[in-house]
Amino acid sequence: MIAAFPSGLYALTPDEPDTAALVAKVRAAIAGGATAVQYRNKPAPPALRAEQARALAALCRGARVPLVVNDDAELALAVDAAGVHLGRDDGDLAAARRRLGPDRLLGASCYDRLDLAERAAAAGADYVAFGSFFASPTKPAAVRPPLGLLGAARRLGRPVVAIGGITLDNAPAAIAAGADSLAVITALWEAGDIAARARAFAGFFSRKAAA
Numbered sequence: 451m452i453a454a455f456p457s458g459l460y461a462l463t464p465d466e467p468d469t470a471a472l473v474a475k476v477r478a479a480i481a482g483g484a485t486a487v488q489y490r491n492k493p494a495p496p497a498l499r500a501e502q503a504r505a506l507a508a509l510c511r512g513a514r515v516p517l518v519v520n521d522d523a524e525l526a527l528a529v530d531a532a533g534v535h536l537g538r539d540d541g542d543l544a545a546a547r548r549r550l551g552p553d554r555l556l557g558a559s560c561y562d563r564l565d566l567a568e569r570a571a572a573a574g575a576d577y578v579a580f581g582s583f584f585a586s587p588t589k590p591a592a593v594r595p596p597l598g599l600l601g602a603a604r605r606l607g608r609p610v611v612a613i614g615g616i617t618l619d620n621a622p623a624a625i626a627a628g629a630d631s632l633a634v635i636t637a638l639w640e641a642g643d644i645a646a647r648a649r650a651f652a653g654f655f656s657r658k659a660a661a
Contacts, residue, residue: 455555455609456579458485459651460633462613467490469502473509475644480513481650486489486631488535490520504529518557523549533557533576538566547574557611562595563603566652578603579633583624588635589614600628618647619627621654647651 466472476487489503495618503519507529510517516532519525521548526534533555536546537582547556548597557577558570580599591606592614603610612624613633621632632651643646 455557455631456485457609457630458632458655459638459648460486460488460611460631461484461648462490462520462633462635463506463636464635465493467494467498469505472502473505476641477509477513478644479638480609481644481657483652484515484648485652486516486518488520488633489516489531490635490655492520492606495613499525500528501538501646503531516555518555526550526554530573534561538595539608542614543570543573543575560603562593564599567603567606568607571608575608576608577609577611577631579611579613583612583614584615584617584620591632597623597627600624604628607648618650619649621651623652625658628658 461479463472478597489506491499491502503525507517518533518535519531520524520535520574521540522533532544536543538560543558550556555576556574557579558575560570560578560580561567570578582589582594583597586592599611600610610628610631611631612632616632616634617637626630634651638644638647
């Protein structure tokens, strides 16, 4: 399984009801350089979620890109995904760590709170995510932490993910502030050319590595 959560573009899936269309979109994002994918489709019924997660797990395994399932450790295990991502209302992190075992990824939403990230790291989270840093059409009422939180969280020794309203315009600021990974939804999937948009996001990390 995946040894560590990778830096780079973390593509969070849109609420796409058509499984074939969803797979095509994710394939384009991976071709453009997405280093991780999160399956997230909250409105979908359980049968559709299982179908889509299974299809994406196969795609991501073939591409050697980790697929993380949002909110549902049992679904992640059922489709042999690389891991699961949990919010504060999605269950106990320590219990999820035990259920997943040591070889799957566990991510945690920490919103605007460093103390949640500290607890998540202690419970076995492999990465911690903060946001929404910018205005987000996905979660318009989300809390808005300062970018400085990204740098402060680096002392935890876990990859730090920035989420919420990430665009090509503000991505460099989030990376400069300390983000190892950018979780992107709208700015990726609403692009006319998803692969090209993914390459543009991935380019920020390539330039950082070369600096």
